[in-house]
Amino acid sequence: MFRIQQLLGLLAIISITLFNTSCKGIFGSKNKVSPTTGWEYNNPQNGGFEVSKINDQETGPGLVFIEGGTFVMGQVNADPMYEYNNPPRRVTVRTFYMDETEVTNLDYLEYLYWLNRVYGASYPEVYRKALPDTLVWRDRLAYNEPLANLYLRHPAYHNYPVVGVSWKQATDYCSWRSDRVNEMLLIRQGILEMDPDQKNENNFNTDAYLAGQYTGLVNKPLQDLDPSGTGERSVRMEDGILLPKYRLPTEAEWEYAAIGLNGQYENIAERRTYPWDGHQVRNTTDKKYYGEFNDNFKRGRGDYMGLAGSLNDGSDITAPVGTFPPNDFGLYNMAGNVSEWVQDVYRPLSHEDVADFSPFRGNVFTTPVLDEEGNLAEKDSLGKIRYREITVNEAVTRTNYREANNINYLDGDNRSVLERGQWQSSTNNQTSTKKMYDYGQNSLINDQSRVYKGGSWRDGTYFLSPGTRRFFDENEATNYIGFRCAMDRVGGAMPK
Numbered sequence: 001m002f003r004i005q006q007l008l009g010l011l012a013i014i015s016i017t018l019f020n021t022s023c024k025g026i027f028g029s030k031n032k033v034s035p036t037t038g039w040e041y042n043n044p045q046n047g048g049f050e051v052s053k054i055n056d057q058e059t060g061p062g063l064v065f066i067e068g069g070t071f072v073m074g075q076v077n078a079d080p081m082y083e084y085n086n087p088p089r090r091v092t093v094r095t096f097y098m099d100e101t102e103v104t105n106l107d108y109l110e111y112l113y114w115l116n117r118v119y120g121a122s123y124p125e126v127y128r129k130a131l132p133d134t135l136v137w138r139d140r141l142a143y144n145e146p147l148a149n150l151y152l153r154h155p156a157y158h159n160y161p162v163v164g165v166s167w168k169q170a171t172d173y174c175s176w177r178s179d180r181v182n183e184m185l186l187i188r189q190g191i192l193e194m195d196p197d198q199k200n201e202n203n204f205n206t207d208a209y210l211a212g213q214y215t216g217l218v219n220k221p222l223q224d225l226d227p228s229g230t231g232e233r234s235v236r237m238e239d240g241i242l243l244p245k246y247r248l249p250t251e252a253e254w255e256y257a258a259i260g261l262n263g264q265y266e267n268i269a270e271r272r273t274y275p276w277d278g279h280q281v282r283n284t285t286d287k288k289y290y291g292e293f294n295d296n297f298k299r300g301r302g303d304y305m306g307l308a309g310s311l312n313d314g315s316d317i318t319a320p321v322g323t324f325p326p327n328d329f330g331l332y333n334m335a336g337n338v339s340e341w342v343q344d345v346y347r348p349l350s351h352e353d354v355a356d357f358s359p360f361r362g363n364v365f366t367t368p369v370l371d372e373e374g375n376l377a378e379k380d381s382l383g384k385i386r387y388r389e390i391t392v393n394e395a396v397t398r399t400n401y402r403e404a405n406n407i408n409y410l411d412g413d414n415r416s417v418l419e420r421g422q423w424q425s426s427t428n429n430q431t432s433t434k435k436m437y438d439y440g441q442n443s444l445i446n447d448q449s450r451v452y453k454g455g456s457w458r459d460g461t462y463f464l465s466p467g468t469r470r471f472f473d474e475n476e477a478t479n480y481i482g483f484r485c486a487m488d489r490v491g492g493a494m495p496k
Contacts, residue, residue: 047226048226048229060181060243063485064097091359093256098249104158111177112131115130132162160320161482244488245487249485250360251359252358254340275466296323297336297460344362369386369387444473451471456480
């Protein structure tokens with residue numbers, strides 16, 4: 001009997017081993033043979049279908065991994081503003097990456113220098129369009145001229161968060177950063193050589209490179225295994241070398257990352273008021289910093305920094321990024337220092353409109369411009385691929401969307417505006433949004449109103465809570481709103 005039990009146990013172990021080996025052979029990411037056709041991958045003799053050996057996403061410069069999950073998004077404290085624009089609701093956020101700190105003056109100066117070097121001679125307006133509004137520091141009844149003149153460019157402020165940047169400028173910076181990071185990845189791989197002489201349309205743009213409209217200084221191209229090809233080729237997205245684009249985080253992503261419920265094992269007895277444990281703004285968990293403020297904010301009227309010799313947060317205006325302790329995700333200044341732009345268009349009751357999975361309002365669906373022959377149109381004078389909004393005819397057979405601009409879908413569009421007892425007949429969604437919210441009379445809400453999150457150096461404690469939300473016009477800037485970038489996580493939720 002004992003021998004039979006031993007034999008059965010041995011057979012069970014062998015079966016499990018064979019099953020695991022089989023599964024690894026079928027589903028493993030480093031297969032050499034297709035499990036569905038039996039044809040060998042990466043073999044030019046049988047057609048040359050290529051499968052990359054890279055099966056994970058590299059973490060881009062400056063980014064921190066944020067594992068997604070579910071959380072209760074919205075208001076935690078009582079609303080002293082009586083706006084009730086963020087009632088609590090449970091949503092799920094996908095895994096993504098976010099900048100460890102806010103974008104600094106030095107980061108932005110690097111951007112401005114590149115724009116001036118590449119476009120300055122022929123298209124100076126590109127550089128001027130990107131310049132922050134340094135006059136946001138001026139006050140009719142205060143002396144802030146030194147900040148207006150020095151805050152952006154003096155080396156003493158290099159590590160401070162950039163301000164005076166509109167939502168549109170922040171979005172443009174994200175796009176530029178995407179191209180510079182991907183260009184450096186190709187240089188690091190030895191595929192391209194450094195080219196400091198790029199000018200005008202002859203500059204690296206990720207979309208243009210993938211479309212074959214930018215070549216650059218080729219050092220060592222990849223081998224083309226297609227037997228009908230030339231034997232050499234440029235990088236494709238399927239190779240896994242290039243990263244997704246940097247972008248602004250969505251409101252849900254920003255709030256989720258700020259709260260930082262990391263490693264709680266779903267045993268959440270109460271919601272966090274701030275990006276740290278407890279209901280106080282002072283540190284109560286770290287003996288080294290016990291009693292000190294957890295971020296940079298305004299303690300009360302006329303008190304921005306405390307008493308000389310015993311400063312409360314040590315900063316009269318902004319503070320250098322990373323000055324205060326990070327939250328559980330490793331992110332700095334998610335409560336104070338500067339408020340931050342996010343992608344979303346503002347609506348007072350977004351919980352009633354947006355999805356509970358990756359919630360976001362602001363989608364405008366586009367497609368590349370094609371020429372008369374149906375091929376991709378030539379890139380523009382700045383070296384970028386041209387895009388246009390999809391037409392109603394292109395989406396007529398779809399069930400998940402019917403038009404390009406979904407900014408005011410079900411909240412400001414023709415289907416949701418009631419005027420004089422009848423449905424609004426205007427075909428201009430922006431007009432109907434203005435009428436619905438009485439823009440310029442009783443509100444400043446329109447389709448250019450963008451959400452910004454978090455408190456700043458000039459805010460009280462109420463705005464330090466990640467659930468609070470405010471809005472500002474996407475074309476305007478202030479001395480208390482900055483931004484940080486995010487990036488999609490491709491593939492699995494956990495990095496390898």
